[in-house]
Amino acid sequence: MTAKSMTRAAFFVLTALADQPRHGYGILRETEELSGGEVHLRVGTLYGVLDRLTADGLIVLDREEVQQGRLRRYYRLTDDGVAALDAEAERMAAGAGAARRRIAEGRRAAARPAAQDPAGLEPPTAPGLAGGFA
Amino acid sequence: MTAKSMTRAAFFVLTALADQPRHGYGILRETEELSGGEVHLRVGTLYGVLDRLTADGLIVLDREEVQQGRLRRYYRLTDDGVAALDAEAERMAAGAGAARRRIAEGRRAAARPAAQDPAGLEPPTAPGLAGGFA
């Protein structure tokens, strides 16, 4: 829809991998912790995402370790992955900004109908000016 | 996944309606224009989203007009819709910020001369500082 924007799950996985390589289960925990429990990636979602991101060249298998009898498969971002995540972050920030500006616009419009706004209730909140989503 | 976050299409529709009531086709054009052509909501997506948002109480039918023989069905945000959009904007801004901070962290780590710290499993967990996604 947005030309080429990733799914939310993919975004969270890339974000979890942005600072250092991690293995699947580690991505799950990191995402949860990082978001204060807000975001909870499901196991059933993770591995499909990992495969897709690998196929798309946004992540690569970094190494495999065996810790205490358990296999750990570490992934890391590729340069394309970093670029994709960065681009997505920009789209999100732009979208959030656009939404907020328009909400403020709507509030101003709703306050307008009556004569003049009684000072003190709704601060002008500054003009939206430029910038759509992008 | 994120407790309760809306789909992208829903977000764009709510954003298009945030400043004033619009009709379906108007939402399509507004979204496209507002984003500089980046976002292109599809007709096949729109009406389903409109129905879902109405069912969820985030938008309501504002009025119906007949302009030059063509029916126009205008929708507007409810208070819940404004709140939901605002909350989503905050999640997006927070997510974008988190992603960017982590990318910067990864760059710093990569630039650091390999002092190699095999350490083991739990990376210092370090500062993290403020803010995850929320």
Next chain:
DNA sequence: TCGATATATATCGGCGCTCGATATATCCTG
């Protein structure tokens, strides 16, 4: 005047993605 394009609504099948359940295996704690 005819065809293409824009406006404006709506539906439907296909498909991709997420979820929940399920499976397997090891280690730690009570």
Next chain:
DNA sequence: CAGGATATATCGAGCGCCGATATATATCGA
């Protein structure tokens, strides 16, 4: 020794988005 955390992986169900399709009017250029 049972239960939970760690760690991987798969699969069916269901939902949401896309593209195609349908219907109807107005406008503009050939």
